Amino acid sequence: MTIDMSQFYQVFFDEADELLAEMEKLLLALDVSAPDSEDLNAIFRAAHSIKGGAATFAFNDITEVTHMLESLLDRIRKGEMALTPEHVDAFLVSKDVLTMQMDGHHHGSSVDQDAVDNVCQRLKALSQGIVADAPAAAAAPAMPPEPVQSAAAPVADADGNFSFRIELPEVPQRDVDALAAELGLLGTISQEILDDKRVVFTLATPETQDNIVAICSFVLDPDDLRITHAGASQTAAQGDSGYGIFEPEKVDAASQPAAATVESPKPGQPATAASAPAAEAKNLGRRATDKEGSNQESSSIRVGVEKVDQLINLVGELVITQAMIEQRIGALDPLHHERLLNSASQLARNTRDLQEAVMSIRMMPMDYVFSRFPRMVRDLAGKLGKKVEFVTRGAATELDKGLIERIVDPLTHLVRNSVDHGIEMPEKRRASGKNESGKLTLSAAHQGGNIVIEVSDDGGGLSRDRILAKAKQQGLPVSDTMPDLDVWQLIFAPGFSTAEVVTDVSGRGVGMDVVKRNITAMGGTVEIRSVPGAGTTIAISLPLTLAILDGMSVKVGEEVYILPLGYVIESLQPVAIDVKEIAGEGKVVKVREEYLPLIPLYQIFAIEPNFTDPSQGIIVILESDGKKAALLVDSLVGQQQVVVKNLESNFRKVAGISGATILGDGGVSLILDVSALLRSSHQLYADPIYS
Amino acid sequence: MSKTILAVDDSGSLRQMLSFSLKAAGYGVIEAVDGEDGLNKAKQQKVDLVLTDQNMPGMDGLSLIKALRAMKNYQNVPILMLTTESGDDMKALGKAAGASGWLVKPFDPARLTEVIKKLIG
Numbered sequence: 001m002t003i004d005m006s007q008f009y010q011v012f013f014d015e016a017d018e019l020l021a022e023m024e025k026l027l028l029a030l031d032v033s034a035p036d037s038e039d040l041n042a043i044f045r046a047a048h049s050i051k052g053g054a055a056t057f058a059f060n061d062i063t064e065v066t067h068m069l070e071s072l073l074d075r076i077r078k079g080e081m082a083l084t085p086e087h088v089d090a091f092l093v094s095k096d097v098l099t100m101q102m103d104g105h106h107h108g109s110s111v112d113q114d115a116v117d118n119v120c121q122r123l124k125a126l127s128q129g130i131v132a133d134a135p136a137a138a139a140a141p142a143m144p145p146e147p148v149q150s151a152a153a154p155v156a157d158a159d160g161n162f163s164f165r166i167e168l169p170e171v172p173q174r175d176v177d178a179l180a181a182e183l184g185l186l187g188t189i190s191q192e193i194l195d196d197k198r199v200v201f202t203l204a205t206p207e208t209q210d211n212i213v214a215i216c217s218f219v220l221d222p223d224d225l226r227i228t229h230a231g232a233s234q235t236a237a238q239g240d241s242g243y244g245i246f247e248p249e250k251v252d253a254a255s256q257p258a259a260a261t262v263e264s265p266k267p268g269q270p271a272t273a274a275s276a277p278a279a280e281a282k283n284l285g286r287r288a289t290d291k292e293g294s295n296q297e298s299s300s301i302r303v304g305v306e307k308v309d310q311l312i313n314l315v316g317e318l319v320i321t322q323a324m325i326e327q328r329i330g331a332l333d334p335l336h337h338e339r340l341l342n343s344a345s346q347l348a349r350n351t352r353d354l355q356e357a358v359m360s361i362r363m364m365p366m367d368y369v370f371s372r373f374p375r376m377v378r379d380l381a382g383k384l385g386k387k388v389e390f391v392t393r394g395a396a397t398e399l400d401k402g403l404i405e406r407i408v409d410p411l412t413h414l415v416r417n418s419v420d421h422g423i424e425m426p427e428k429r430r431a432s433g434k435n436e437s438g439k440l441t442l443s444a445a446h447q448g449g450n451i452v453i454e455v456s457d458d459g460g461g462l463s464r465d466r467i468l469a470k471a472k473q474q475g476l477p478v479s480d481t482m483p484d485l486d487v488w489q490l491i492f493a494p495g496f497s498t499a500e501v502v503t504d505v506s507g508r509g510v511g512m513d514v515v516k517r518n519i520t521a522m523g524g525t526v527e528i529r530s531v532p533g534a535g536t537t538i539a540i541s542l543p544l545t546l547a548i549l550d551g552m553s554v555k556v557g558e559e560v561y562i563l564p565l566g567y568v569i570e571s572l573q574p575v576a577i578d579v580k581e582i583a584g585e586g587k588v589v590k591v592r593e594e595y596l597p598l599i600p601l602y603q604i605f606a607i608e609p610n611f612t613d614p615s616q617g618i619i620v621i622l623e624s625d626g627k628k629a630a631l632l633v634d635s636l637v638g639q640q641q642v643v644v645k646n647l648e649s650n651f652r653k654v655a656g657i658s659g660a661t662i663l664g665d666g667g668v669s670l671i672l673d674v675s676a677l678l679r680s681s682h683q684l685y686a687d688p689i690y691s
Numbered sequence: 692m693s694k695t696i697l698a699v700d701d702s703g704s705l706r707q708m709l710s711f712s713l714k715a716a717g718y719g720v721i722e723a724v725d726g727e728d729g730l731n732k733a734k735q736q737k738v739d740l741v742l743t744d745q746n747m748p749g750m751d752g753l754s755l756i757k758a759l760r761a762m763k764n765y766q767n768v769p770i771l772m773l774t775t776e777s778g779d780d781m782k783a784l785g786k787a788a789g790a791s792g793w794l795v796k797p798f799d800p801a802r803l804t805e806v807i808k809k810l811i812g
Contacts, residue, residue, distance in 0.1 A: 008711070012704035048746050049702045052775055055797035056705060228795075243771075243806045244782070245792035 005057055012053045013106045014302065016062075019046040020102075021371060024095050028374045032085050040077040043091070047073055050098065061116065062101050064209075068123040069094050075127070090122045092375065164212060166201040167194075169224035183212065305401065308361050315358045316643035322351040323664035363398035363544075366444040366453070369408050370395045373415055373442060380419045387426050387437035388419055394444040399451050403522055403542055407453065410515040414455040414538050415442065417512075422459035422536050432533065434458070450524075450541045458535040462488055462528070470496065488528035492516040520624075520675060523566065549644050551661070553637035553669065554620060557607040560669045561633075562642055562661060567674040569621040569628070571636060576615040589619060589630045596621065599677060600632040604656060610634045624675045631677070644671065656680075694739040694811050695719040699729035699755060700773065701747040705796075709742060712800035718807070726750025730758050733765065740811050741770040742794075745781065753788045760789035769810040773798075 023046040026039050051066035069091065075081045097119045104111035166183070168176065176191070176199050183189050187205030194200055203212065209227055329337065329344050370392045381388040399407070423429075423438030430436050441456040464487050471478045471490050478490065490496065494513040519526050524542035543549075543566065551562035552571075578590040579598065587598040598619070602609035611617035611634055619630040642661035647654060647670070658673035696718050698709040710720045721738060723729035725747040733741065741759060745752035752772055759765040769791040774781050782793055794806060 005708070008704050008708050011707050015703050042748070045701075045746060045748060048775070052744075052796050053702055053704050055775075056708065058797075243792060243794040243798070243802060245806070245809065246786045246790065 016050050020095050027091050035083050044073040044077050072127045094119050164203045165228045167226035168199045315355050320662045327664040362401045364401050364404050366397045367395035389437050389439045391441045397444040410518045413515050418457040422457035424460050453540045456537040461532040462530040551642045552639050554633040555635045555637050556601045556633050557609050562671040567622045569623050571620040574614050579614045596628050596630045598630050622674050624678045627678050629678050693719050697721045697738040697741045699723040699743040701725050716804040726755035729755050744773045756788040756790050
């Protein structure tokens with residue numbers, strides 16, 4: 001039977017990715033001086049599982065690295081070797097190498113073989129109790145290397161010999177002889193012939209697998225070789241083909257000495273556990289029964305995103321249909337149609353619940369993003385010679401998958417900035433009376449319909465003077481009396497960087513503007529709070545999901561438009577005297593002593609309105625990016641949740657419009673792109689955006 | 692009626708492969724993610740053969756084997772232990788726990804069905 005193994009690769013890659021991420025997380029959380037044995041076990045199991053999968057799918061390079069990792073971890077978890085910071089470093093590097101190898105197999109990306117060899121060397125050195133001169137070893141106070149006794153790995157016998165089982169492909173007899181002679185020089189060799197006439201060597205040698213492969217590759221293609229560790233060398237001589245069935249009647253005391261001592265099987269009672277283990281097993285059985293209530297069904301299933309999106313889309317349609325029904329029956333006489341109306345309200349409730357439940361499928365915990373930072377902060381801090389304590393809060397807070405993927409880059413940038421520019425060098429911190437190690441906090445929390453993500457450091461804070469000086473130098477419109485909040489916002493200007501030294505970590509002046517732009521594009525806002533000497537907090541506020549929007553519907557002529565509610569501050573009918581005309585620049589309206597540019601919506605989309613006079617229509621005050629404007633419409637229709645439909649994919653991009661939705665009556669309504677409206681408000685009359 | 696095999700392994704890819712190979716060979720397959728899950732599923736439905744990994748979180752393979760052997764209707768059901776360790780120690784432990792045989796990981800699907808055929812036909 002031949003089976004195409006490649007069909008299982010995807011699951012293996014997914015699984016290995018998860019295991020590697022888990023491993024990294026555990027490694028970073030590990031207290032080196034007193035590691036938790038459960039954590040060590042879990043790390044070991046991760047390496048072990050990856051090894052098992054890799055070996056099954058013949059990713060031999062991955063098997064090799066995980067094997068070394070696993071055996072080293074095994075000794076540490078069994079207490080044969082103490083955990084040192086060097087171990088953790090080497091394990092982390094191994095994780096990176098494995099990720100690289102995995103990507104190599106998965107996406108065909110290039111694999112840096114030097115890095116692989118390097119990490120193998122490092123792991124090997126560590127397993128022999130030698131502290132590798134790894135770069136990180138310089139900083140950390142190295143623990144004394146383990147006593148030499150531990151150099152004898154469990155797989156080696158008393159003479160330090162490892163036992164290898166070398167399965168040859170079909171080769172001519174003279175090659176077999178040549179190989180046997182060559183390998184015989186390394187240690188003790190024996191050979192046997194399998195059923196299919198292939199030859200298997202069993203070699204007891206202190207040499208490594210690599211050396212064996214090297215020798216064999218003179219004669220044959222190393223890819224055809226199957227080399228496995230066969231345990232301590234004295235157990236080697238079992239001619240097995242990878243499996244065996246215990247046959248108690250024919251126990252061969254010579255080949256299975258251990259079995260004979262553990263168990264004395266009675267004839268006629270094959271393969272039944274001896275009474276002692278059985279009693280023990282009963283206990284186990286009972287314990288398992290107690291837990292039976294908590295069902296052990298696997299807790300998650302993998303589903304393609306497109307399936308979920310399709311579901312969301314369908315539910316969106318359902319919501320619209322439901323709204324249509326609701327509208328139609330609104331005209332019915334409640335007395336005559338009581339039962340129908342009751343059912344309809346039931347439908348409304350169920351639809352809403354269904355919608356919420358379906359939306360929650362797309363929700364992912366922030367941990368998906370947060371989990372990549374501990375490692376980054378650790379590496380960055382090491383590179384910069386800083387000490388940083390990294391704390392995350394609210395990692396369980398959920399956010400739409402689409403948003404969570406787009407928040408990664410901006411957040412990475414902010415965290416990097418905080419470590420590089422925010423947190424000071426240890427000496428400086430000590431001099432200013434702070435703890436040498438800086439604190440970087442990443443937190444997420446729900447606030448109403450938004451999620452607020454904060455990157456907070458206890459570093460030097462932003463320097464008002466430097467930002468202002470730099471802004472002046474770049475010709476930005478600033479004044480020395482600007483409020484702090486406005487000054488901080490300056491760092492989002494394109495090409496703005498106040499870092500005195502451009503490091504390879506950050507400070508090239510690209511970035512903060514991109515951060516701001518990305519977040520605005522997601523419908524979010526960025527706010528900075530900073531106190532000199534005490535630190536900086538950057539708060540990102542994002543809507544929970546992009547697919548559903550709280551909107552205010554407004555009417556102009558016969559058209560209904562949706563305004564995202566987040567931008568709406570208030571709506572009012574101005575008195576005629578508050579509306580002023582500025583020559584060549586359109587109108588402004590005075591609202592609470594503030595003059596706001598007036599944007600007549602009918603003009604933007606060239607519609608015949610009911611009112612052209614602001615004092616007869618309604619103005620809606622909008623705010624985006626700190627800029628305000630007044631939008632003139634005929635009337636307000638109402639506030640409602642709308643399902644956002646992409647206009648670009650169904651039609652084409654339209655300036656001033658961010659999407660469309662289907663109303664309860666089946667009509668289509670366009671969602672206004674408020675940011676774009678406000679941006680163009682100052683040049684509206686010179687350059688209408690509908691052109 | 693086709694024979695049913697309970698495949699216990701914490702690795703999803705391995706379970707998938709076991710499942711696929713066994714189903715291709717005409718067996719019914721029940722999957723379990725660890726020892727405890729395996730034990731529960733074995734209780735719910737009597738299976739004709741159990742395949743179990745050794746190293747799993749929670750209840751490991753050896754404990755599962757012992758627990759199964761303690762159950763009346765699993766006294767004579769073949770249990771194969773999947774192991775990455777081909778050393779005698781693990782085999783001896785497996786045998787002591789009541790395993791009927793062992794299979795070294797990684798394995799070839801053909802080999803898997805070969806050994807299972809030997810046990811339950």
